[in-house]
Amino acid sequence: MREVAIVGTGMTRFGELWDSSLRDMFAEAALAALKDAGASVLDAIYVGNMSAGGFVKQEHLGPLMADALGMSGVPAVRVESACASGGVALRTALFEVASGASDIVLAAGVEKMTDGADVTDVLAMAADQETEAYHGITFPGLYAMIARAHMEKHGTTEKDLAEVTVKNHRHGALNPKAQFRREVTVEQVLASSHVAEPLRLLHCSPVSDGAAAVLLCPLDRAKEFTKNPVKILASGMATSSLALADREDPAFLDAVHRSAERAYAMAGVGPGEIQVAEVHDCFSIAEICCTEALGLVERGRGGEAARSGDTALGGRIPVNTSGGLKSKGHPVGATGIAQAIEICDQLRGAAGDRQVKDAKIGLCQNMGGSGASSVVHILGRI
């Protein structure tokens, strides 16, 4: 594989962006990434998006977005893996550049969730329709079952779940792009209403609009575009059964584990060498399960890690310095790209108040459904 770098990044603020349409947000993020790299021509575009069909009755985002950039003609493809659509856009764009077929490729993600659709109903299409969604399961319900299984097996408590929320809001309060720029306390989390027991409102990521984009090129051309490119050291992906009931251990996200194993092998680094990580905390229990499956935290100790400050800024392995999905927001198709941008910012020393000192290697992990698909990228400072 030809080596590939990220040479530009751009994203919208995440939130309820009622003044911006799907194409408005995409163009804002994509043009910011192009400007960041001083680039004006693209060989191809990948658009990560979960369900613009469900949310705003729009499929076929490739040509729509190429046109919105004033680049009609450029090959443009939408890729989807539910909430991991952004991570998959980065992966497919990587392969196109790595193959030598193209040089300058945009990997972007976008989702417009606040335009009137029944969000819970649309998101449920990421679960198994025939064995889960049809019977009324929702994603808070699925992750509540994962939380119960983790509590039973490892003694994780409701307070542990709250600690993840508190940490991520503390990080997100420092992020100008975050949907919720405010801290919360453990007491506030534990006093918020139940959504699906044991998960409370403040254990759940919000419904968000937003877009994010990164520009890729061959590593040997990176300096044409930026003084501080970021090298893509590895991309790992794995799937698991779509239906939660078909997994051996609902408290262990096997697709996350396998995707990480593949990425570590490709990069030639181990979890101990990761200095900063963005992981998929769609619910606070998800961060606990993901940090364990990634090997960043010992199995069964994800709750303890949040409680002890291990995964906070200044801790042993800072996780979700952006605020994570919980505080930064979760426009589902955009999330995987926004994670990569946070890691790029950390490696470029551009993370401001959230900077992890001298970060050289970072990881981002993006997940679909109840963990049925997972994509891990490992990025490195050059």
Add this chain to the structure above:
Amino acid sequence: MREVAIVGTGMTRFGELWDSSLRDMFAEAALAALKDAGASVLDAIYVGNMSAGGFVKQEHLGPLMADALGMSGVPAVRVESACASGGVALRTALFEVASGASDIVLAAGVEKMTDGADVTDVLAMAADQETEAYHGITFPGLYAMIARAHMEKHGTTEKDLAEVTVKNHRHGALNPKAQFRREVTVEQVLASSHVAEPLRLLHCSPVSDGAAAVLLCPLDRAKEFTKNPVKILASGMATSSLALADREDPAFLDAVHRSAERAYAMAGVGPGEIQVAEVHDCFSIAEICCTEALGLVERGRGGEAARSGDTALGGRIPVNTSGGLKSKGHPVGATGIAQAIEICDQLRGAAGDRQVKDAKIGLCQNMGGSGASSVVHILGRI
């Protein structure tokens, strides 16, 4: 780019397959492709699908289909470009193998359209929602406008349109996988009811269920799997504005033209060297426009080519020997892969009664929306 071959193919019959679910059809096609190649392990899966969300409320097809094959764990991604989703699946799978990241990759397409959804409404999501679909435009309406523009500019007649249908039904009658295995006459076409003037029922491809799959590997490993691999000589893609009204000339499909130019350049062959072609005849006017944009037929003479027998089996350049979308059926996400299978069969000498004698180079062209995205692959016998 590393050279890549197709070493196995498989597909379901196309039609109203009321006994088969989305995953049933996918598994049938994919397992047939694996069996054809004698393969049992995959490195990755690409699933081309336009809108399982709209048709059967199921997104996240990657892990669902990996699991349906008994291969849970394998990286699996859905790609979408409306009715060009199959072509895009082949293209993205090609890049993954060409990059060296993976060796054995399945490119498949599937669509379940007859399960009760409002098909016209779902398909309209391939048009521009804000400027077209919201205001009531349908795809028969869009292609009727393209037909009117072509008639006005080039003198194409309703009888020319009918000749395309008659030819493709004659071909499809020879195809055991086709939805409509029967011939029709010009008189029958011209007596069928108007759907959107000047397009009549028999100018329109049907609503279909179906799946198709091809297995890719590096060219230098192809002989491990089959005696007669097919080499992928080129992949070209292009977009145009999503909304028809934004195009300079609605009768000329510029995305098709550009995607073909890119593919011809990559393969180092010209349109005169193509011996057999599958093109995207979602409506009979589309075949006329596509053959012209591909350079297979002189501009403005697409109607004449059908009338004269130039594009029929036994003619100068046989087009849609499979029966095309019109007679074989058009399960939208599967179509691009089914086209590639027909060309593989022709190059392998396995097309039975539809065989084009001694075909060495073939082309398949798959299109999304009213021509806003187009993917061209050129395949060669080894």
